[in-house]
Amino acid sequence: MDLGSCTSIIALHLILYCFCLEFGASIDTISLSQFIRDPETIVSAGKKFELGFFSPVNSTNRYVAIWYSNISITTPVWVANRNKPLNDSSGIMTISEDGNLVVLNGQKETLWSSNVSTGMNDSRAQLMDDGNLVLGGSENGNSLWQSFQEPSDTYIPKMRLTANPRTGKKTPLTSWKSPSDPSIGSFSLGIDPSSIPEVVLWNDSRPIWRTGPWNGQVFIGVPEMNSVYLDGFNLADDGNGGFTLSVGFADESYITNFVLSSEGKFGQVFWDDMNEGSWRYQWESVQDECDVYGKCGSFASCDAKNTPICSCLKGFEPKNADEWNSRNWTHGCVRRKAMRCERIQNGGELGKEDGFSKLERVKVPGFAEWSSSITEQKCRDDCWNNCSCIAYAYYTGIYCMLWKGNLTDIKKFSSGGADLYIRLAYTELDNKKINMKVIISLTVVVGAIAIAICVFYSWRWIERKRTSKKVLLPKRKHPILLDENVIQDNLNHVKLQELPLFSLQMLIVATDNFNTANKLGQGGFGPVYKGKFPDGQEIALKRLSRASGQGQEEFMTEVVVISKLQHMNLVRLLGCCVEGEEKMLVYEYMPNRSLDAFLFDPSRKQLLDWKKRFNIVEGICRGLLYLHRDSRLRIIHRDLKASNILLDQELNPKISDFGMARIFGRNEDQADTGRVVGTFGYMSPEYAMEGRFSEKSDVFSFGVLLLEIISGRKNTSFYGNEEALSLLGYAWKLWNEGNIAALVDPGISYPSFHEEIFRCVHVGLLCVQEFAKDRPAIFTVISMLNSEIVDLPTPKQPAFSERRSELDTASLQHDQRPESINNVTVTLLSGR
Missing domain, CATH: 3.50.4.10 (Hepatocyte Growth Factor)
Structure with missing residues (x-):
């Protein structure tokens, strides 16, 4: 054989050797013959998790751990030899002769073992795509041991936390001692089955936080679970007297887990790839001191x-x-x-x-x-x-x-x-028993007085009916009279239909006498309270404040308008109450409050992924289409904004607050008013400056809202910012620079959604154009959002997108009232 042939054979062997090394680097299994030596690793079949040796921050000790393989930061979710670290790089993870998975140092001393008493000679450990390291026999495939059975400080989807009061065995999470020391710390979290099962966080043996009992769907001491985690968690009886807690998320591409920190902080974190690659908290167990x-x-x-x-x-x-x-x-x-x-x-x-x-x-x-x-x-x-x-x-x-x-x-x-x-x-007790004789006597006396009063008022009512020019509203129990001229302006286009009336006493009981603990918020109309009827129905009660800038006109407008409307994306009016000086509206209760409570809250906004946000956008569109075109009336809302979009249990949107709404005739395109109402930042220019409103006024407000939903920022959050007057100006600037991705909330900016999000930004800019004639109607907006209209026109410059000079601003403030930069509804401007 000549020298050239030998050289060729050697080269071929080197290529094959390199190929084998490459192949070996991608395996997901450890066996007696296939072990890993520091710094080698194995990777799960789908390349989601990796197992190997690592050193914590500020430490030179070496540990065997499992971490996510597809993110930039090595974040261990499980550590093997956490209490016995290696002090050099001589470590090996292999299968021992008795079939156990072990970690050895350079002197072949066992630092960690799976401690299976029934090991097999042919045992193999495989790293799965869910992050579980499973030890089993190669012949029958039975599982002998799993890393999920010995969790560290991290709870990942498909993991199980168990506890059995009969055997006393449990698998809790245990914290690290410090960020640089993964040995078992003083904090642990797991199921406490000593009573009704619930999850408890302990500092040594002392409880420091708990979830409250499990009701079959949620832990009732964690209110956020009502709308966020209902589909994720499950606590089940294992049939042997124990309990197993599991969690699974539908979107497996979403990298999230629950972590117990060395300081005892427990919460859900997610990998934010758009925010320079970092872990961010989505939920924390301790929301306040209580x-x-x-x-x-x-x-x-x-x-x-x-x-x-x-x-x-x-x-x-x-x-x-x-x-x-x-x-x-x-x-x-x-x-x-x-x-x-x-x-x-x-x-x-x-x-x-x-x-x-x-x-x-x-x-x-x-x-x-x-x-x-x-x-x-x-x-x-x-x-x-x-x-x-x-x-x-x-x-x-x-x-x-x-x-x-x-x-x-x-x-x-x-x-x-x-x-x-x-x-x-x-x-x-407050409800002290009263002597039955006293009760009977009082009943007879009160009954006689009541009969006399009824006879007297019946006679007065008959006499008054003959000459009265009052309008009698539909009633439940008591007649309620409203002066005809008070509601006449609201009845130009529609006659008031039957609407349930609730007694004041009934609403006092439902709200615990308007207890401040039941107060949900405060609007221009007045305070809003949560209530509960005796049959268990929850309500939201809007009570007209005597100091409110909105009075009987707005009250009757809302009664007239919303009582006529029935749509899944409009909040439902259950009835009203008018007794003495009290005027109240009773709505269905929305457990997730309003959109702004989620959208502009740094922690809660993470609960609104892009799919949820787009569903909210579509729901608002459907509600507006019903108002503008599909209902028996033609309604212009005039105060569409994030705080007037309520969210139900499943985060479906419902448009609310119709006190500013106006009814249009079918042949009307626009109207003028001498009284401009609405919220600065959402008002169209022709309405804010000239008092002209139309369907396109609502479209402008929707455009602002759409850009807020995409960016996660308030339109008014730019006040005092030298770069832009408003969100509209900022969006227009980025559009012209071809950098629209910078507008998108990092929490939703995933590449798979970019095309749909960018289309929505395009539609939003079309909706906020300066002139009403340039804006699309709401039915066109829906077609644009759903890509039924493929080629969208190029938007023109939005209204209010340029910063006024200080002189202009001073002039405006001299001519009119100062602009509001909050969400308070304005009702006192006069249109020109």
């Missing part, structure tokens, strides 16, 4: 909206008044009056029976006992008949919860939660 376990001690409730945040329960007083006044609440409260059972046990006077005091919408105390009672009355009886029972609660899906010890970790919610019934001595 989420900290036992913040107020026993027999006290915590309300982060109050000052101070802690208060003793009804019938209780501070255990140490001086400490309580200095805001050291850890010792909690004690009973003022002993219960009947206690008095009997102490040989005291029997006295009258105890009763229950109701505490509404709370995170129930920790560590309840479960009762088999399936009705609320039976639950109450079970507690009543047991002297050691001091409280009960009944919740659908959980049924009966009983407490026999201290009531600790009660948090007041503005919505959600459960009603807690606390056992109190008779003298501490």
Whole structure:
């Protein structure tokens, strides 16, 4: 063989050797013959996870870990030898002779082992695409051990947290000692099955946060789960007396997990590839001080909206008044009056029976006992008949919860939660029993007076009806009269139809006498309260403020307009109340409040991915199309903005607040007004400056709203910014620079959505053009958004896109009222 042939053979061998090395680098399995040595790694089949050796930040120690292979930062989700690090790069991960997966140092000492007692000679460990490292036999494929069974500080989708009260075994998350030391720290999180199962975060053995009980769908002590995590979590009975918690997300391309930090912070994080590649929190367990376990001690409730945040329960007083006044609440409260059972046990006077005091919408105390009672009355009886029972609660899906010890970790919610019934001595109750003879006597007297009054007013009513020029509204119980000239302007185009009227007393009961704890917000009309009817129906109650700039005209406009409208993307008016000086509107309750509460909140906006945002955009369009073209009336809303878009349980949008709306005739295209109403930043130029409004006015407002939804920024957030007057000016600047991607909220700016998002920006700019004739009608907007119209016209410069000089601004303020830069509705400008 000549020298040239030998050279060729050697070269071929080198190529084959390199190919094998390349092939070996992509394997996902460790076996007795195929091990990894620092710094080698294995990668899962779909290249989602990688296993190998790493060193934490500010440390030279080496550990075997699993991390995401498709992101730029090595973020371990599982660590093997976390308590026994390597101090050099001599480490090996392999299969031992007894079939266990082990980590060895350079001296062949075992630093970590899977500790399987029934190992196989042919054992293999495979890294799966869900991040699970599975040890099994190559012949039968049975799993002998999984990394998911020994979690570290990170809970990833498809992982399982388990706990079994019978065996005492559980698989909790355990924190690192520090960011540079992955050994087991002092914090752990897992299922506490000692009572009704819930997830608890411990500092050593002391609880510091908990979720509240599981009701079959959500943890009722985490209100955010009602709309965000309902489809992700599941807590199931494993059939052996234990419980298993799992979570799965439909979008597997979305990189997210739950992390327990070395400082005890627990929350959901996601990989933000658009924000220079970083992990960002989407949700945190501790939202306020009241989420900290036992913040107020026993027999006290915590309300982060109050000052101070802690208060003793009804019938209780501070255990140490001086400490309580200095805001050291850890010792909690004690009973003022002993219960009947206690008095009997102490040989005291029997006295009258105890009763229950109701505490509404709370995170129930920790560590309840479960009762088999399936009705609320039976639950109450079970507690009543047991002297050691001091409280009960009944919740659908959980049924009966009983407490026999201290009531600790009660948090007041503005919505959600459960009603807690606390056992109190008779003298501490409001509903004291009255002697039956007194009741009977009072009933007879009151009845006689009532009959006399009814006879008198019936006679007066008959006389008044003959000569009255009043208009009688449809009624439920009592006639309510409104002067005809008050509503005449609102009835030019439509006659008021039947609309349920609620009594003032009914609404007082529903809102707990307009309790500030039930207040949802404040608008130009007045305060809005959450309420609940006796049948369980939740409502939102808008109460006209006497100091409101909006009065009877807006009230009647909203009654007339919205009572005529029925559409899935319009908020539903359930009825109204007009008694004395009180004027109220009753709506269906929207659990997720308004769009602005999500869109402009740095943490909650991450819950609105692009699919959700586009669904909201489409819903608003459908609602506007109904108002402009498809309803029996033709309605111009005139105050379309993010705070007037309410979100239901599934984040579907509903247009609300029709107090500024105007009814158009079918042959009308535009109208003029001497009274400009609406919100600066959303008003079209012809309306703000000249008082002319039309369908295109609403289209302009929609365009502003669309750009806000895409950017995640308020149109008014640019005030004081030297680069642009408004979001419209900023969007126009980026459009002309060909850099429209800079406008898009980083939380939704994924390449797969860019084409659809950029089309929406294009449509938004078409909607906010200076002249109404250039803007598309809403039905055209829908076709553009759905790509039914492929070629979109080039937008012209938007209104309000150039910064005024200081002289112009001063002149404008001299001629008119100053511009508002908030979301308060303006009703006092005069059109030219």
